[in-house]
Structures are given as C-alpha cells and as structure tokens.
Amino acid sequence: MPGSRTTPHPLVTTTVLLAMLWLGIATAGGHPRATEAGFLHVEDDVRLYYERYGTETPTLFIPNRLVLVYTFGEALERLNVVTWDPRGRGLSSYPDDPARYGIDAEIADAEAIRRHFGADRITYLGISIWANVALNYAARHPDRVESVIALGPLPIAQRMMGPGDDPIVHELESERAELQAMESDGRAERDPYGHCVVDSYLSFSGSYASLDHMAPLVAANVCQYPNERIVGGPAQRGMFASLGAWDWTDLAAGLQANVLLIYGTRENWPIAGVRAYADALPNVGVAVFEGAGHHVWNERQVAVTELVETFALGAWPDGVVRSSER
Numbered sequence: 001m002p003g004s005r006t007t008p009h010p011l012v013t014t015t016v017l018l019a020m021l022w023l024g025i026a027t028a029g030g031h032p033r034a035t036e037a038g039f040l041h042v043e044d045d046v047r048l049y050y051e052r053y054g055t056e057t058p059t060l061f062i063p064n065r066l067v068l069v070y071t072f073g074e075a076l077e078r079l080n081v082v083t084w085d086p087r088g089r090g091l092s093s094y095p096d097d098p099a100r101y102g103i104d105a106e107i108a109d110a111e112a113i114r115r116h117f118g119a120d121r122i123t124y125l126g127i128s129i130w131a132n133v134a135l136n137y138a139a140r141h142p143d144r145v146e147s148v149i150a151l152g153p154l155p156i157a158q159r160m161m162g163p164g165d166d167p168i169v170h171e172l173e174s175e176r177a178e179l180q181a182m183e184s185d186g187r188a189e190r191d192p193y194g195h196c197v198v199d200s201y202l203s204f205s206g207s208y209a210s211l212d213h214m215a216p217l218v219a220a221n222v223c224q225y226p227n228e229r230i231v232g233g234p235a236q237r238g239m240f241a242s243l244g245a246w247d248w249t250d251l252a253a254g255l256q257a258n259v260l261l262i263y264g265t266r267e268n269w270p271i272a273g274v275r276a277y278a279d280a281l282p283n284v285g286v287a288v289f290e291g292a293g294h295h296v297w298n299e300r301q302v303a304v305t306e307l308v309e310t311f312a313l314g315a316w317p318d319g320v321v322r323s324s325e326r
Contacts (some may be wrong), residue, residue: 053083098238167206256283287321
C-alpha cells in the first residue's frame, strides 16, 4: 500500500548496521602513507607482508600491521618504522600446519625482517601475546634490542592465567542471536565477511571497557582479509601450543633492554600476572590506565601513542613509574 513501510527483522538490522559501521569507519579512518610496501620471503612458501614508514633504516619494529597502523596512525610517518602482518594474519602466508606457528617462528620472522632492513639496534613493540614475543626476542638477541614496548602482555606465568579481576560485560544479546542465526541458516558459509564482522565485534567486545573506543579496530576492517575469517585455525592453535606451561620470570629478570610496560586495570586475566613484570624487569617504566581493558592501545589511543612515540625516540615519557623509583 502507498505510504506503508515494512519493519526490518531486528537480526537483519543488526547485521546491516554492524557492516555499515565496519565499512564506514574503515573508509573514513585513513591509512598513514607508507614509504615502502611489499612481501618478504622468510621461508620458501611463507612470505610476510610489510609496510615501512620514514626515510631512514627502521628502528621501531611492530608486528600486527593490519590493526596497529590505525592505532598509531600519523605517528608512524614521524618515525622510522617497519610493521608487518605475522604469518597467518592479514596479507601474509597462512601455512596449514600448526607446528609452523609459535613464539620461535615469530622470533625467526622478526629477525629475518631485521636483517633484511639492516637494522642494528631496534625498539620492538608488541601487543598482547606479541608483547611476550617482543620480550623473548629481546632475551635471545640482546645485542640487537635497545628497548621493548609491551602493551597488555599475557601474565608472566601460565599459572597466573584465569578470569580477569573486573570482567567486562556488555549487553549484546541481539548480536549473539544474530551470530547463532547466521551459523544455523547457512549465511555464515554464504557470507563469510558478514559472519566475520559480527563474530569479531563480539569477540573483541570483552577487551573494551567502552565499545566507543573500538574505532581503530573497526577502521582496520580485519574481515577484509580471508586469513582473519579462520576462527580457531592452525595459526591460533600453534601460537598458544608453543607456549606450554610458560614462566618468564627469570627471562624478565635477566633482560638488558629498557622496557615500557603499558596495561589497563580491567585486563582479560588477573592483573597480578601483568604487574609481576614490573617487579621482575630490571629496567622498566610502567604506565597503568585505570578502567581500560585489554586493548588499552585503542581505549587510550592518544595517550598511548604519545608514550610510544616518546619512548621510540629514546626518552622515558613523563608520568611512567620507573624501576629506580619504586
């Protein structure tokens, strides 16, 4: 009838709105201008996609290019940086064997990148489990690592893993219902991008105290990469399997590099396991963001970027609590 209107099903509306959010912010987010981009073969059948920023030899090394270029944005253009997609992520190769992933492979890949660019002394920035890769890389290559920026690392020991002290919970029932519907009615197979959008939104929501701070992650539009649509695949299984029953207390105590440790108080795991690094590391500066979740680099994007840029340029940022002051 003229003038009548059909009300969309609420689940369909959820999918459309999430997709519009993902695509709209991704389009508007803006990608910093890379000096160079390409692929580096680290094994015969494995190549890593990288982007280089600045005009001199890179000294700041950042894995997780696909998301962090939107976190650190224009700051990359003011520094000498190489950032890359780890194997199994973004545009890099995705081997099928879980044994080809893990902390040893990540360290070997980073070392191949360092040699390729002829970098001498570097600052290695890592988020989440890649913060632990950074610390392990510094321990194995002390002559090559000047400093480490560890953002929201895993607890210092596996026995300290568990639910967070102040769990983040959001009311997302309609999104959860939509994901379940997509997986039961075949849309997940017909539209893997749409499924990834909803699944990623739900998966990452627990890492943000405020969903309003997800913009850098949304801008990255990770679902555009087929690699990112593989949930629970060999890359994820291999990475965590490689850790075993870890305890990095002694490793941290022997680390020569300066370490900037940044985390939020609403971590996904007990905060004591993260604070333990501050007690173990001999040369550490700590910045704690009250109320921020695991993705502190996005929840406190401006402040964290300022800390990173200052530290990458060789100075301890104002406001961090250093080991010599405790």
